[in-house]
Amino acid sequence: MPALLYWGYNLLRSSAISLCLLLVLFYTIRRLFYPPAALHHLPCVPILPLLLSYARKESDDIRIKNLILPYALSKGEGIVLVYAIGMWVVHILDIKVIKDVAEDLGNWPKSALPPDMLFVRLVGDSNVVISNGETWKKHSTILQRALNQNLPIEQFTILCHKLFKKMGEGGVLKWDDLTMKFALDAVGTSVLGYDFDAIENDRSPFLEQYVRVMEGIASPLHLLWPRLEALFPRYELIHRIDALVRHFQEILEYKQVNKGNDLLTYMLEEPSLTQKEYRDNMQVTRAIYISYRVAFFIAGHDTTAGAMASLVYYLAKYPEYQEEARREALEALGEEEPNFANLAKMPFVNACIKEALRINSPVANTAPRTSRVGSTVKTLTGKTYYIPADTTALINLISIHANASHWDDVDTFNPDRFINDNQAKGDATTWIPFSRGPRQCPARNFAMYELRTVAALLLQNWEWTLPSGSPHFIGVKNSFSPFALSSPKDLHINFMKRSYHV
Template sequence: MQLSTFSVAAVVPLIIILYIAPRLRCPKNLRHLPRVPLSSTLISLVMGETEERRVHRLFLPTAQKYGAGLLARALMDTRSITKQRPREDMLFWQFTGLNTFILADGDIWRTQIQAVRRALQTNVPIGTFVSICHKLIGIIGDGGVVKWSDLSHRLTLDVVGQTVMGHDFQSLEQPHGSLVAHYHSVMSEITNPLYIAFPILESWLPRKRLTARVSNLRAEFQRIVDTKKERPGEDYVSFMLENPPSSESEYLDNVVTMFMTGHDTTAGALSTVVYYLAKYVHHQSRARAEVLSLLGENDDPSVQHFQEMKFMNACIRESMRLNGPSVATIPRLSASAIQLGPYTIPPNIPIVLNLYGVLHLGTTWDAPDSFLPERWLVQSEIDDAWMPFGTGLRRCPAMNFSLYEQRTVLTMLLRKYEWTLPPGSPHEDIIQNGLSTFALNLPKDLKIDFRLIK
């Protein structure tokens, strides 16, 4: 039986009494640490405040007062901490699986991450990026107002499908294809904020129909893996099958995880950089001049070209600093107390690094809320503070893959079009992200007015 609106409303008071109230008070062993009241954070979540607004209003003032930015790299470089294992009863983790390079630790993580890195770094598929970009340009055509946040997601789905899974989802041509539509439908229900905030609801009020749909969706991904076993190709899944990390279940879990992380985050990054270049057309013009000076009218971009595109790369770095798609790291634990600067963190306390906050600290960045790509044209200590993909050994292994995909798309758009925000855009003053249950900054309903360069 599906969960009704009435049953949700009826259970909320019970949740507050049994689940929330005892947790609002800060434990005694943590009261020595600077903190934002949990009640303020919960109110922000209930009111539907997006992550970046919550960080600016609640977290940054406290972080800057106590110099938290100095602790970020120390936290990521601390080898004694491990990832907190998520609750297995959450449908989200039932979909992704728990045997992935994102959640694993120790020897299992080392084995998996080596296989993932080899798969992603052996060959940067610029040719595939270019081919899919030509399809994108065909859809934009002679220009006009398009919903760029939607197009960028469809593009990155096709990239992930072809390069990671060896499967053409045809999202650009058929945005409502069966597997993609099934995925979006399931994810919209899985990420119900009430169930994410209170996983115990999966036991109290189980969603049996949704659980069955999650199983069916995993089965669709399993069929893709089985097909690659029979007909391997030049893709991530085929490589993993030839260089196994360990078990069969890990194949599927890592394929699902790569599918999810490989398109949402890069789509958000592409939406963001196109937005900032629409808002600051003088930067767009400078980036275009750089691209045209290195590429002919019909030449496809290459890795060598990208190495020379200093300003365009700076625009990507700055846009990811301002509105990086990943807001926070997965919670981590330490079996023993750890020292971060002047603060002692007791053992077995979940620790989350807020990447968005680190990238907006006024103690680290001049004009932290301004789009200043020029800051990246001079080597300085801020290079070490740029961590939209994390940092250290735990840095996202797909960083270069995502950056080359962004560079390819942006290069081909700059050569073909000029673009601005359409009149009356809700993003005119500041970029507007959608509400995300899983701490992602994804611009919402972003429309861009493209014009062919004559």
Template sequence: MVVYALVATFLPVIWVLHRIFAIPAHLRHLPTVPLWPWVWSYLTAKPDSYRCQRFLLPMRDERGEGLIFHHILMNHGKFVKDYPDNDTMFIQLIGTHSVGLATGDDWKRQAPIVKQAFSLPVPIPAFVALVRSAIDVVKHTTTVTHDQGQGQEDAPTHTVRWSELAQRIALDGLGIGLIGHNFDAVRTRSSFVEDYNKLMPALASPPYVLFPRLERLLPRPEVRARMDRFVGSLVHLLHAKRDNPGDDIMTFLLNNKELSEVELRDNMVTLFIAGHDTTAGAMASFMYFLAKRPEIQQACRSEVLRVLGPTADPTQAILGPDSLPYLHACIHETMRINPPASFVVSRAAQTDVVLDRYLVPAGTPLVPNIHAMHHSARVWDEPEVFHPERFLDANGGAADLRAGATSSSSGGWMPFVTGPRKCPAQNFALYEMRTIAAMFLREFEWTLPKGSIHENGIQNSFFAFSLSMPYDLDITFRPLRQEGESGAA
């Protein structure tokens, strides 16, 4: 009797799971990852980098992945962005009418406007002021330790949860660049920042990501309320911008009469979400790799001190890749080895198509994987090694990116992807990162604290929606000069 009851209970569950996850008959000729370990990796909240290393990279030697990757991204009319249905709260948050998810004529109308907005001068002086605040926060952090190592007798050091501070810096950077608003997240805790910080992990909860319908079966009113409050705050700022225009991105978009109210709302939220954890992830990873490689950190610092001097404010001209090629190379190498977005929104082929040697039926979701591309031994020499020099030319200048790859046909470096739908904010993000990196290099030396969970390799948190962000990353900073001193060591 008990056996019958168990069978009657579990058979339907197994049947439903099979229906959800089984590979459809028309796709069974394609190579596959092991299904259940893959699903399990989501349920146990493993990061994308783990899935890529464990399941995708072992398949790489068989595939012409670079060419397929390029082909899909360059032909965005044939491979159209294809996102999950509106059941996911994440899609409800960012909306479907922004440049990020629009397709066809809607995208063609919006893309040039957004691109033009990002060609406005990057607000370097405001970034500089922001980084000064962050430096101040580090220096006044209460977890001061005394480091007796490296000949620096009893030098005070400050151990900071850098993965969080990087997020707060990124939020303020976006506030400044997008709406000319200072959230002051670096120094203060506001309900807006709290809502935002709690919202994203809730939306990325593994069961809800795997089974979006749970949102209907087991609704989460507190998460929805948080989301509504967060969006309400952004919309409020957007409306206030009409009466108080500036030289920021949203003012530019508001002045363009071609964007509807809903498009403005969706773009505002999308730009925030698209720009926040990506930039924070890149900055967190940068500190990590330079903490692990003090000789690279020192070479970077020497370049910054030589070009920028010990105290002058960085300017846009001086922060360019040609002035600081080694710093530029370190940031590029960081974003190669731990790309902040590990894969892109899926694309659906509009007709049956042959990719490499496989027939892919129309409508099949295709997800180019940036992490796999960046770790392909067919594209990169020693892909697992942090080696910034791959982005320098023979004279030590900033190399053409394609020269970083051993196979020039594949391009290789793609944290912002490539093609018509590449990230419009690449320049904005790179200038912001160079400002932060240059000013921190001048101010501090840094290491991983003893016992760091990242000692044997960077640990990314589970973050649905493709983001790679080191978690609980503490960094120990040692000031290179005392208050009031004018030069770095």
């Protein structure tokens, strides 16, 4: 009899456990396949192709150009629901809705990221990219002022010459690695006031540490279901992230005794400040440095590295544009190094940069926003959607740059579209690689001058082609990124040194 009871108890217990597991499975599948009831009325991109795309580690641009945008266009939709970071997120693909949402900071503050995401452990939960309200305003004001007054063209030039020395006699070089190193030293020396020495030092310990952490964070499974990080902690990766954060902390300590010609020193020592403002500024700057550490670093590093890689790729693919850009750069530079005056005389080089930022936008979409109250949004064609309170949404930048109703020959690299305001259908409102509205990139000028300086000096000193058999021959292939960034992956370029400057 007791044996029978024991058997019955065991059966009951295992049935209860199985039932619980089934319920969890059912709930997870339901959440995956059905958006929450409040969003049922919104069009929804089919989930299976999305999951397959993540499983194949496809980059964001591929998912947007092959799945999200075609789905929206085929149904005439200006916003769609897409599954990512453990939830259904509204992607905004209509230029009018983008403008309205981007400008309405009151109703559309940036969302708090899921706390389980290891990315949050890395960047902190309050940084310039995701903070809101008065905190953001205070930090943003100081940041913008410093960024606009400190455009270190000379520093970019010094780094270019370091890079060229490293490139030696040229040949087939892994250009995406070199752009990473260049961008790291550029943001290090001119923004953070710390020389990572990535260009010269083949095994920069900081860069290696950073790359390994990013690779760990970029696991598609954990990006889709951040909860997995809490259920099955990845201790080794967590230790690596903590070590990287400590490394940033050490940089801050170094910086406190080694002031220099960089953005942070500039922010601290703005001459017009009163004593009180100075103290506030000091506090804010420390806060920016400590809490924004990696966010600032990622925002200024991976983006420009991707843009530099894309620009060189397109000029390799279209040698006639490279030649035209070189003619212009040589004439404008003469015997000088790049400066404001001669960079302003390169409209075609500038157009090539703008077109590279359009056709392979370094940032695929903005960070998510969450609506405070429910509201109705209206698209350019007059279609309306009700978006309830507490909805997570993001601005899909690539969908605007890849939309044939905004740009003629949308898939063709054509810098001429930016010459003489002839944007070949697109206009200033549809060129949004830096986003738009008050939360657009505060460093857009800084980034554009960095790109112009690099482009001018590259054109002056090198010619380059795509090596035969390049996997990028048909179209650029970007790497998978946890932060919606698009940068060419394993991009080899064949560089030939130019021995004369005319």
